[in-house]
Amino acid sequence: MSEKTAPTETVPVIPHFVHGERREGASGRHSDVYHPATGSVAGRVPLASAEEIDAALASAEEGFAAWSALNPQRRGRILLRWVDLINENMDELATVLAQEHGKTFPDAKGDIQRGIEVVEFAAGAPHLLKGEFTADAGTGIDVHSIRQPLGVAVGITPFNFPAMIPLWKAGIALAAGNAFVLKPSERDPSVPVRLAELALEAGMPAGALNVVHGDKAAVDALIEDPRVKAVGFVGSTPIAQSIYAHAGRMGKRAQCFGGAKNHAVIMPDADLEMTADALVGAAFGSAGERCMAISVAVPVGAETADRLIALLRERVKDLRVGPSLEASSDFGPVVSKDAKERIEGYIAAGVEAGAELVEDGRGVVVEGHEDGFYVGATLFDRVTPEMSIYREEIFGPVLSVVRAKDYEEALTLVNEHEFGNGVAIFTRDGDAARDFSTRVDTGMVGVNVPIPVPIAYYTFGGWKASGFGDLNQHGTDGLKFYTKTKTVTTRWPSGVREGASFVMPAGS
Numbered sequence: 001m002s003e004k005t006a007p008t009e010t011v012p013v014i015p016h017f018v019h020g021e022r023r024e025g026a027s028g029r030h031s032d033v034y035h036p037a038t039g040s041v042a043g044r045v046p047l048a049s050a051e052e053i054d055a056a057l058a059s060a061e062e063g064f065a066a067w068s069a070l071n072p073q074r075r076g077r078i079l080l081r082w083v084d085l086i087n088e089n090m091d092e093l094a095t096v097l098a099q100e101h102g103k104t105f106p107d108a109k110g111d112i113q114r115g116i117e118v119v120e121f122a123a124g125a126p127h128l129l130k131g132e133f134t135a136d137a138g139t140g141i142d143v144h145s146i147r148q149p150l151g152v153a154v155g156i157t158p159f160n161f162p163a164m165i166p167l168w169k170a171g172i173a174l175a176a177g178n179a180f181v182l183k184p185s186e187r188d189p190s191v192p193v194r195l196a197e198l199a200l201e202a203g204m205p206a207g208a209l210n211v212v213h214g215d216k217a218a219v220d221a222l223i224e225d226p227r228v229k230a231v232g233f234v235g236s237t238p239i240a241q242s243i244y245a246h247a248g249r250m251g252k253r254a255q256c257f258g259g260a261k262n263h264a265v266i267m268p269d270a271d272l273e274m275t276a277d278a279l280v281g282a283a284f285g286s287a288g289e290r291c292m293a294i295s296v297a298v299p300v301g302a303e304t305a306d307r308l309i310a311l312l313r314e315r316v317k318d319l320r321v322g323p324s325l326e327a328s329s330d331f332g333p334v335v336s337k338d339a340k341e342r343i344e345g346y347i348a349a350g351v352e353a354g355a356e357l358v359e360d361g362r363g364v365v366v367e368g369h370e371d372g373f374y375v376g377a378t379l380f381d382r383v384t385p386e387m388s389i390y391r392e393e394i395f396g397p398v399l400s401v402v403r404a405k406d407y408e409e410a411l412t413l414v415n416e417h418e419f420g421n422g423v424a425i426f427t428r429d430g431d432a433a434r435d436f437s438t439r440v441d442t443g444m445v446g447v448n449v450p451i452p453v454p455i456a457y458y459t460f461g462g463w464k465a466s467g468f469g470d471l472n473q474h475g476t477d478g479l480k481f482y483t484k485t486k487t488v489t490t491r492w493p494s495g496v497r498e499g500a501s502f503v504m505p506a507g508s
């Protein structure tokens with residue numbers, strides 16, 4: 001983790017938010033926060049020590065006591081007030097988000113909006129938390145189940161959706177009556193802190209939602225503390241896998257979502273103009289830094305491939321990469337200098353391996369922003385499955401076209417890939433779409449929809465190396481993850497009803 005700026009330098013500190021107040025951090029360790037559009041250091045984020053984690057968890061236990069004592073409907077009202085406040089502060093939040101992440105302003109609003117939708121869903125918790133009831137399971141015996149909060153849950157979230165993913169996790173966990181400790185990405189930490197401040201303003205008790213920044217030391221301290229009952233993670237696959245294993249060893253429930261390599265299969269009967277538009281948005285929007293970005297297009301048949309490449313080429317060459325807050329930018333910079341170098345390294349590796357570079361996004365210079373972390377839209381044709389640009393997640397604005405001779409070859413390609421987050425098929429044929437949706441080994445499927453992120457009341461989760469754990473995020477799975485079930489079996493002995501006398505007692 002970078003600690004480049006000397007501690008004496010005067011850049012603003014993005015604080016922790018614990019027990020209803022900003023805390024500057026006492027560990028003496030910090031990480032730099034950049035504005036990717038300019039390449040400049042815009043702030044410093046403290047990295048929490050074990051003692052600071054301990055304090056955040058002590059606060060969360062207090063927060064849990066106060067928050068879980070409210071009935072679910074009251075909690076729901078506070079969540080809705082939180083939604084109102086986020087909407088009232090939308091422009092400020094989206095501006096900061098765009099500056100720290102690099103995505104464009106409208107895209108930053110979308111990041112926040114898709115998070116809000118899950119909080120709106122979560123406000124329906126009174127209905128969603130209802131248990132089951134069976135009368136007369138045996139003679140005079142009733143059985144019912146109730147869902148109770150776990151206590152303190154933690155979320156460790158990635159840089160690429162600094163509002164949406166924290167809101168997905170915190171929204172559901174809080175609605176179920178838990179306290180939530182968020183450990184957001186250290187690369188764009190300001191919006192998570194503002195969201196927690198707004199939760200307090202909405203009426204959440206201090207400690208119900210704490211935000212601590214940190215690296216592996218903070219995450220390990222959270223996972224190992226007995227007060228933490230559940231661990232939710234979203235990020236790259238190696239970290240997802242190791243956190244899932246670590247949480248399992250500690251006896252915690254965990255859901256850990258990892259990386260992706262999402263394919264789009266393009267059938268010969270697809271509307272290719274519409275498909276090309278959809279692919280360009282899905283591959284290059286947010287500079288390809290979306291876990292549901294399309295990074296591989298698989299046209300079926302040589303003629304489909306030739307036509308698709310021609311349509312993609314004319315669109316890709318006109319795309320404008322530029323500063324996040326400039327309206328003319330189709331997409332912004334990538335998140336860091338390291339990310340830019342990694343992506344450009346993959347492009348070089350693709351060329352070296354023999355893929356055909358149709359559009360090259362390396363070496364882009366944005367006037368007035370020469371130090372920004374820009375990579376232009378890059379298109380490869382004739383990529384093959386053994387190439388690193390096909391096997392590995394690039395997480396940048398790079399679209400690889402892999403040509404398949406027929407439908408079965410395209411489907412096999414998707415199913416044999418290590419990752420299984422999202423996938424799309426473009427076709428006019430219902431039978432092909434139905435067969436594909438049934439047989440594809442992937443968690444989320446789009447039919448003529450390039451980025452099939454499920455709506456809040458369905459669940460989000462990938463398969464294979466894209467997800468570890470058995471419950472998805474948000475939707476009813478989310479409520480299950482953040483609650484434990486208690487089952488009560490009841491028999492009452494003969495009571496007052498049988499022994500009661502309805503005659504006016506009279507003295508002898």
Ligand code: NAD
Pocket residue numbers: 156157158159160161183184185186214215216219220234235236237239240257258259260290291393395421462466
């Ligand atoms: P990352 O794995 O580097 O970091 C994610 C989180 O883990 C951050 O909070 C980070 O501070 C923390 N972390 C990093 N190293 C750690 C370590 N050794 N021990 C403990 N915690 C550690 O991921 P990122 O670069 O922030 O995000 C991009 C990745 O996230 C991509 O792979 C993308 O596909 C994935 N992602 C997946 C989904 C999904 O739902 N499957 C959604 C969004 C992003």
